[in-house]
Amino acid sequence: MEAEKKFNFFLQTIGTWVLIWFFVFTPFSIRAQISDLVSISATALPPPRGSVILIPSTALTFSGRAYPNSRIIILKNGQFFFETKANSKADFFVSLTTLEPNNYKFSIYGEDNFDRISPIFNFDLILKRNVTTTISGIFLPPTIEVDKIEVLKGEKVKIFGQTVPSGLVTLVIDSVLPSYEIMAETNGVYQYLLETTELNLKTYIPVVKTTIETTESSENSGASFTVGKKTQRAVKTCESISADLNCDGRVNLVDFSILLFWHKKNNFPVRINLDQQNGINLVDFSIMVYYWTG
Amino acid sequence: MKNIKTILFIFTFFLVSFSVVQAAEMYFVAPKTSYGIGEEMQVAFRISSSNEKINAIEGIVVFPNDLIDFVEVYDNNSMVTAWVEKPSLKNSNQINFSSIIVGGFDGLIDPFQPENKKAGTIANFVFRTKKEGTGSFEIENGAVYLHDGNGTRGKLITVPLSFIVDPTLSSTERKILDDRPPEPFEILIDHSELIFNNQYFAVFQSEDVDSGIAYYKIKEGNNGLWLPVESPYLLRNQKLTSVIKIKAVDKVGNERIMTVSPLTPKDLSYLWYILIALILVLIIHYFIDHRQKNVYNINVYE
Numbered sequence: 001m002e003a004e005k006k007f008n009f010f011l012q013t014i015g016t017w018v019l020i021w022f023f024v025f026t027p028f029s030i031r032a033q034i035s036d037l038v039s040i041s042a043t044a045l046p047p048p049r050g051s052v053i054l055i056p057s058t059a060l061t062f063s064g065r066a067y068p069n070s071r072i073i074i075l076k077n078g079q080f081f082f083e084t085k086a087n088s089k090a091d092f093f094v095s096l097t098t099l100e101p102n103n104y105k106f107s108i109y110g111e112d113n114f115d116r117i118s119p120i121f122n123f124d125l126i127l128k129r130n131v132t133t134t135i136s137g138i139f140l141p142p143t144i145e146v147d148k149i150e151v152l153k154g155e156k157v158k159i160f161g162q163t164v165p166s167g168l169v170t171l172v173i174d175s176v177l178p179s180y181e182i183m184a185e186t187n188g189v190y191q192y193l194l195e196t197t198e199l200n201l202k203t204y205i206p207v208v209k210t211t212i213e214t215t216e217s218s219e220n221s222g223a224s225f226t227v228g229k230k231t232q233r234a235v236k237t238c239e240s241i242s243a244d245l246n247c248d249g250r251v252n253l254v255d256f257s258i259l260l261f262w263h264k265k266n267n268f269p270v271r272i273n274l275d276q277q278n279g280i281n282l283v284d285f286s287i288m289v290y291y292w293t294g
Numbered sequence: 295m296k297n298i299k300t301i302l303f304i305f306t307f308f309l310v311s312f313s314v315v316q317a318a319e320m321y322f323v324a325p326k327t328s329y330g331i332g333e334e335m336q337v338a339f340r341i342s343s344s345n346e347k348i349n350a351i352e353g354i355v356v357f358p359n360d361l362i363d364f365v366e367v368y369d370n371n372s373m374v375t376a377w378v379e380k381p382s383l384k385n386s387n388q389i390n391f392s393s394i395i396v397g398g399f400d401g402l403i404d405p406f407q408p409e410n411k412k413a414g415t416i417a418n419f420v421f422r423t424k425k426e427g428t429g430s431f432e433i434e435n436g437a438v439y440l441h442d443g444n445g446t447r448g449k450l451i452t453v454p455l456s457f458i459v460d461p462t463l464s465s466t467e468r469k470i471l472d473d474r475p476p477e478p479f480e481i482l483i484d485h486s487e488l489i490f491n492n493q494y495f496a497v498f499q500s501e502d503v504d505s506g507i508a509y510y511k512i513k514e515g516n517n518g519l520w521l522p523v524e525s526p527y528l529l530r531n532q533k534l535t536s537v538i539k540i541k542a543v544d545k546v547g548n549e550r551i552m553t554v555s556p557l558t559p560k561d562l563s564y565l566w567y568i569l570i571a572l573i574l575v576l577i578i579h580y581f582i583d584h585r586q587k588n589v590y591n592i593n594v595y596e
Contacts, residue, residue, distance in 0.1 A: 122397030
């Protein structure tokens, strides 16, 4: 009887220690989807043990696909924070370990080999002490450009850009028209010469996305062209992005500062008034923020 | 008839519910609702927008200045990217603000509960109670704009917060712990025909995790004075030959100084003038000397 009691006490003690070990000293991890493609996981690290002093780590990693050897830019709260490069297969991985626990806005985008930028992915994250947060499965959509802003009906317009090597690009010109599929080259470059004979006289905004096996990227629709009565080549000018006030190809704190200078003032330059209405107010700032590249 | 009324009621209920769900919500959060006299009152000013991304917000926070005094505003954990109008006291009972949110905002992701996005803090206000009574914080002229590139105004619900100042309650104080300087930041120098007549200006923005940025100062040149500054700042030395230092100071007094080296080398053309002048002096000296020698020779000859 006494022996059985001792044995039970022994089992309870062991069980308690196992539980403590499991809950306190084992990293706790959780994983969930935050969109169709992108998933987030968090791993809480065990607290430091014994007399060894560990520096509390707050880590954040991003991984995904962009364009072969492309620049990957990360903004923190709207300002440039980190840059890395995708490999030749267009895969990228970023690990940030110098952050303090706080709430942050991270923006991530790619710049392809021809200086075209992807749409920007944004994440408002709560970073916690001793927690490694992982954002994976980012699949930047193809970049897109057109060679003409207006094309004479019957002529061809070239739609081109870059994506992952050998990715299958789906191009939609109009929701009522059939889509086109283009296989990207091994360097990710794709192009399509679109016949305009059957198109109506109007403006079209092409939409592209990439498929690799069963994984689809999100969509991109950065360029437009008009089928009309003349042909006009697309030329990049300062006014291509209206919010780029200082014409440096970026929309960032400098452009914000220029707009801020004219906020609620009269006699502002016409170009500053992004909505072309009612002076310089928060509507103009809202438009500028939409095009923000950092 | 009764059926029609019931259907109408259900239809209206769903319509109202749907519009409420679609709207962003601006509201206040405080750790308690009753305060003693002379007590510090901390109020978090928050926004949630789970259905639509918003990228610009503005409004006026109104408070009863007969009951409380405005003390301070903290934006250290704000989801705001930059202030168009930093929260500041107007007319002794209003705090006006407007700001942008880069990338838009539809909730904070907690990595352990990513499916439930959380509200973001716009700013934290600190007030001090001064008189017994009941009052409330309210929001006037609140507006949100959608992240759609068109500046479309979004739907917004504002929720006031009531509080009681009771002299029978004891007051508590809090202390900000901040021993870290503001984060390193970039100083951008640029010029544009759209501002300052195409002259060079500096733009900058730092962040401080613990207490927020209080102010900035600038020093142009190594021997200049530290002067209060706001971004954008028209540089005094338009030749860009002097070092530019900008100091960000947080609410506790911790500092971070960032430096931009002279963008153009100092103008050393005056050295050429000195050299030419020296050569001229030497030449004149030579001729005078030579002439004197000639005169001497003539004399000797005579």
